[in-house]
Amino acid sequence: xxxxxxxxxxxxxxxxxxxxxxxxxxxxxxxxxxxxxxxxxxxxxxxxxxxxxxxxxxxxxxxxxxxxxxxxxxxxxxxxxxxxxxxxxxxxxxxxxxxxxxxxxxxxxxxxxx
Amino acid sequence: xxxxxxxxxxxxxxxxxxxxxxxxxxxxxxxxxxxxxxxxxxxxxxxxxxxxxxxxxxxxxxxxxxxxxxxxxxxxxxxxxxxxxxxxxxxxxxxxxxxxxxxxxxxxxxxxxxxx
Numbered sequence: 001x002x003x004x005x006x007x008x009x010x011x012x013x014x015x016x017x018x019x020x021x022x023x024x025x026x027x028x029x030x031x032x033x034x035x036x037x038x039x040x041x042x043x044x045x046x047x048x049x050x051x052x053x054x055x056x057x058x059x060x061x062x063x064x065x066x067x068x069x070x071x072x073x074x075x076x077x078x079x080x081x082x083x084x085x086x087x088x089x090x091x092x093x094x095x096x097x098x099x100x101x102x103x104x105x106x107x108x109x110x111x112x113x114x
Numbered sequence: 115x116x117x118x119x120x121x122x123x124x125x126x127x128x129x130x131x132x133x134x135x136x137x138x139x140x141x142x143x144x145x146x147x148x149x150x151x152x153x154x155x156x157x158x159x160x161x162x163x164x165x166x167x168x169x170x171x172x173x174x175x176x177x178x179x180x181x182x183x184x185x186x187x188x189x190x191x192x193x194x195x196x197x198x199x200x201x202x203x204x205x206x207x208x209x210x211x212x213x214x215x216x217x218x219x220x221x222x223x224x225x226x227x228x229x230x
Contacts, residue, residue: 004157034218043120043207044158044221089157100146100211102219104157 002027004105006090012111019077021108023090028071030092031099035064035075038087038107047088048075080112116142118210120222127198128230135193135225137208143188144210148219149181152205164191198229 003026013019023033032051036044048064050057050073056065061078073090087109091102117140127133137147146165150158162178164170164185172178180202182194191210195202207224211217 036221041205041224041226043118043223044209046218046220049218100217100219101160101163102148102209106155106157 002030002092002094002103004090004092004103006088006105006108008108009106010109010111012113013080015081015112015114017080017112019080019110021075021077021088021090021110023073023075023105025071025073025090025092025103027092027094028068029095030068031095033064033066033073033090033092034102035062035073036089036091038089040086044089077110080110082112082114084112085110116140116210116212116218116220118144118208118220118222120206120208120225122225123223124226124228126228126230129199130197133195133198133227135195135206135208135227137191137193137210137222139189139210139220142210142212144191145188145213146211147185147191148209148211149183149191149193150207150209152207152224158207161193195227198227200229203227203229 005024007022034049035047048057050066063076066073087107089107094101119138121136149161161176162170162172170183185191209219209221211219
């Protein structure tokens with residue numbers, strides 16, 4: 001069974017800092033991996049999707065890397081802003097019999113203060 | 115991006131009543147919809163996967179007779195919590211995925227259920 005771990009569990013930083021959020025997963029046989037953002041009491045917003053054949057994906061100040069063989073993905077947030085405060089979730093997608101299924105960790109709760 | 119809606123956004127009900135939650139994909143056809151439950155400070159737990167026109171596949175430990183899922187069209191899936199009890203109080207989130215194995219999943223805004 002796929003297990004997803006995210007480190008750190010929580011992060012509190014002043015605005016302007018460059019951040020690194022780590023995600024590890026136990027089964028490297030994934031189809032792709034998504035990073036999501038969840039605001040308190042809200043649903044999930046997809047930030048980036050990396051195909052299993054890709055090494056990284058960028059969107060604005062966000063960059064996600066994927067090392068499938070070692071079961072790791074990293075989300076980089078450049079020049080953090082208070083509006084980035086949220087919980088960030090990574091979710092690898094299963095393949096084969098679990099194709100399309102997302103596996104979630106507990107996320108990294110990020111607070112960016114002015 | 116694609117939009118998925120949920121209704122209602124929150125509901126309070128008495129113990130023993132049934133509650134229906136709707137999940138709609140507004141601008142795309144969702145061949146597969148997923149239902150998740152999330153407790154405070156916890157991750158999303160997949161409850162079931164539903165494909166349009168077929169029976170839902172439930173995860174281990176999820177009672178199919180308690181959590182009834184219907185996916186009657188490519189844009190609508192419903193989750194009915196039957197005979198709700200206080201322990202069913204949670205945040206329920208649906209997601210919808212288009213065609214193709216690598217299609218992105220889009221999530222609804224969630225429904226907060228409180229059973230008194």
